[in-house]
Every structure is written in C-alpha cells, then in structure tokens.
Amino acid sequence: MIKILANDGIDPIGKALLEKAGFVVDTETVPQDQLAEALKNYDGITVRSATKVRQELLDQVPNIKLIGRGGVGMDNIDVEYARSKGIAVVNTPAASSLSVAELVFAHLFTGVRFLQDANRKMPAEGATKFNALKKAYAKGIELRGKTIGIIGFGRIGRETATVALGLGMNVLAYDLFPFDGNLTLNLQGGIQVPIPVKTVSLDEVIANSDFISLHTPFADRPILGAEEFAKMKDGVAVVNCSRGGTIDEAALIAALDSGKVSFAGLDVFDNEPTPNEAILAHPKISLTPHIGAATNEAQERIGAELASLIIEHFNK
Known part of the structure; x- marks a missing residue:
C-alpha cells in the first residue's frame, strides 16, 4: 500500500481522492529536522512552501518516489537533483x-x-x-x-x-x-x-x-x-x-x-x-502574509489536481 505524507496539508477533496484510489495519506506535519527519519515510512511527500526538500534530505530517503508541490513555485525543492535520482516532481501551476x-x-x-x-x-x-x-x-x-x-x-x-x-x-x-x-x-x-x-x-x-x-x-x-x-x-x-x-x-x-x-x-x-x-x-x-493561493476554491483545485498527478504516477 502506497503511503503519502502531505506535510503541509492537502485539501480534503484531494485526500479523499487519494484514499479512494487506495493510498494512505497522513496530514500531520513533521518538523523539518525530523523529516529524514519520518520519510523512511513513506513512498511520496507533498509540500507547499513551508517544507524544504533539499539534496541532503533526498540522500537519506532512497524509498521516496514522488514529490508533489501544491502550487506553482518549486524554489523549496531541489528539482533537478530529485529527478536525477529518478524521483518524480510534480506541481499544480494552473490551479491557483x-x-x-x-x-x-x-x-x-x-x-x-x-x-x-x-x-x-x-x-x-x-x-x-x-x-x-x-x-x-x-x-x-x-x-x-x-x-x-x-x-x-x-x-x-x-x-x-x-x-x-x-x-x-x-x-x-x-x-x-x-x-x-x-x-x-x-x-x-x-x-x-x-x-x-x-x-x-x-x-x-x-x-x-x-x-x-x-x-x-x-x-x-x-x-x-x-x-x-x-x-x-x-x-x-x-x-x-x-x-x-x-x-x-x-x-x-x-x-x-x-x-x-x-x-x-x-x-x-x-x-x-x-x-x-x-x-x-x-x-x-x-x-498580506503570502496568501496568494489561499482561497477555498484554489485549495480544492490544487488538492484535486495534485491527487490526480500522484495517482497517475503510481498507477503507471
């Protein structure tokens, strides 16, 4: 069974779509300094802008197969390094x-x-x-x-x-x-x-x-x-x-x-x-405190699109 850590949260619509497809989704936030240990129990992680997914972290979690960014910018993810290790990196650029x-x-x-x-x-x-x-x-x-x-x-x-x-x-x-x-x-x-x-x-x-x-x-x-x-x-x-x-x-x-x-x-x-x-x-x-995408409608679209991308990746 595939386990996903939604470390910065995910809209209930997205969570429900993933669970309906047979995924386990945890939404409890793990502090940055504890992520390396926690991610050993997951196949993928979704983040917003708070959680950082850098090279050092990726080197400690060889089991991770996907990183999902709920939103547009991926400055908090070492995208190219992740992809060089065969990890899929997806985001939702249109939803917000x-x-x-x-x-x-x-x-x-x-x-x-x-x-x-x-x-x-x-x-x-x-x-x-x-x-x-x-x-x-x-x-x-x-x-x-x-x-x-x-x-x-x-x-x-x-x-x-x-x-x-x-x-x-x-x-x-x-x-x-x-x-x-x-x-x-x-x-x-x-x-x-x-x-x-x-x-x-x-x-x-x-x-x-x-x-x-x-x-x-x-x-x-x-x-x-x-x-x-x-x-x-x-x-x-x-x-x-x-x-x-x-x-x-x-x-x-x-x-x-x-x-x-x-x-x-x-x-x-x-x-x-x-x-x-x-x-x-x-x-x-x-x-305003970095709330550009923080509307109910955008979060629903982000959650649904992110769930679809995750399901598509793991069902290949």
Whole structure:
C-alpha cells in the first residue's frame, strides 16, 4: 500500500481522492529536522512552501518516489537533483492562478483608495479627526483606462491580464518567452470575448506602466531595483504576489519615501517568515502574509489536481 505524507496539508477533496484510489495519506506535519527519519515510512511527500526538500534530505530517503508541490513555485525543492535520482516532481501551476490574480487587484484597489492607511488610522482617529482623514484620502484614482505592466506572462500573469482587461485597463506584458495571441474574457451566460495581447520589451513595461505586477520565479538578483525604479513613471505603483527577492526592498522603500512610487502591495517578502520591520510599518504598503493561493476554491483545485498527478504516477 502506497503511503503519502502531505506535510503541509492537502485539501480534503484531494485526500479523499487519494484514499479512494487506495493510498494512505497522513496530514500531520513533521518538523523539518525530523523529516529524514519520518520519510523512511513513506513512498511520496507533498509540500507547499513551508517544507524544504533539499539534496541532503533526498540522500537519506532512497524509498521516496514522488514529490508533489501544491502550487506553482518549486524554489523549496531541489528539482533537478530529485529527478536525477529518478524521483518524480510534480506541481499544480494552473490551479491557483485566479486566486493570485484577484489578490493583485485587492492590493491595487487598496492602494488607489488608501485603504491600507485608512484601516490603520480610522480606529484610532476616526472619531476625533474624521474630516482631516476624509481630506487626506480624497484623491483616489480609478483603474479603468490605466496601464498595468505585467512582468512574467505565464499562467498567473495572463490571468492577471485577463482581470485587468475586464476592468477596462490597458495591458503591457513582458516574458522571456514572447506571447502573441488572444486572452479570453469569460462573461456571464457563457459569453467569451477574445482580446489580442502580445508581449513587449521589459524596458517598455517599466517605462510606460501606471502599475506594475510581478509574476516571475525567484531570480538571482532583484528584477526591480533602484535603476528600474528610476526609469518608471512618477507615481507608479508596484505589486508583488510572486516571490520574495524579486524586488530590492531597500530601493522600494527609498522610492516610496521620495514619492517616485505612490504605493506598493506585497504578499511576499525577503526573509520570510520574518519580513523587514521597515516594510511592515510603511504607511504606503498594503500587506498580506503570502496568501496568494489561499482561497477555498484554489485549495480544492490544487488538492484535486495534485491527487490526480500522484495517482497517475503510481498507477503507471
């Protein structure tokens, strides 16, 4: 009987699918320093972003035949080394796309209407400084007609673009792999509207966007640093729901303080799970604790897709 350790949890739908197929699924989290011993009793492991599956661990568990990542990025797994040892590594890149895209716009709507600051000050000052706060937050802007630049045009980047197009925004996109085709708006009643989109250069995205959203894997160096901020429009806003380390946080704070960047929305950070205090306290940053894929719908899709991949692998 095949045993799977879902060390960072799995949606009940995914667990039920695996059990129906005859798998044993354990969902109790094993601490990182105890994984090597625990995994000797399992054939596979599923993780999210918390558990690390590195070469050192893989060398101690020769019985492991599959690693499943519930989500997109696999920065916490030594993928190539695992595959070189004959271990299958699978993930669910499409399941969380809409949830992440909607969070991008939660941050954008928050920033253009100053909600991150209003939500801090209204409880403390709303009863005594109501009119002053009303005046302070009276210069919001609309998203319709503005240009969003999307850096990284994979599944999540395209989903973000689709939401933007539905709001009446213009889209500039960049990716290492050029795209020239249609994105489809799915409207009520089964109506589908194809809209042509093609990628442009990174410099064009940086220079001509009112808002910039990052959707790239982890990079060796920040994609947006002081040099890139200097090339942006005055008053640009930046959202990062992809990976920590893709924005130079010190350069971001400097750009926010100077007014070059009007606001930022961050779901990911350097040094997670202990982000920089200056980032956490900044009044122009909308903050969430790495919850891009954390919706009920996305977790159900992730669980079901991950279960299907595991079943398919072991039934070969």
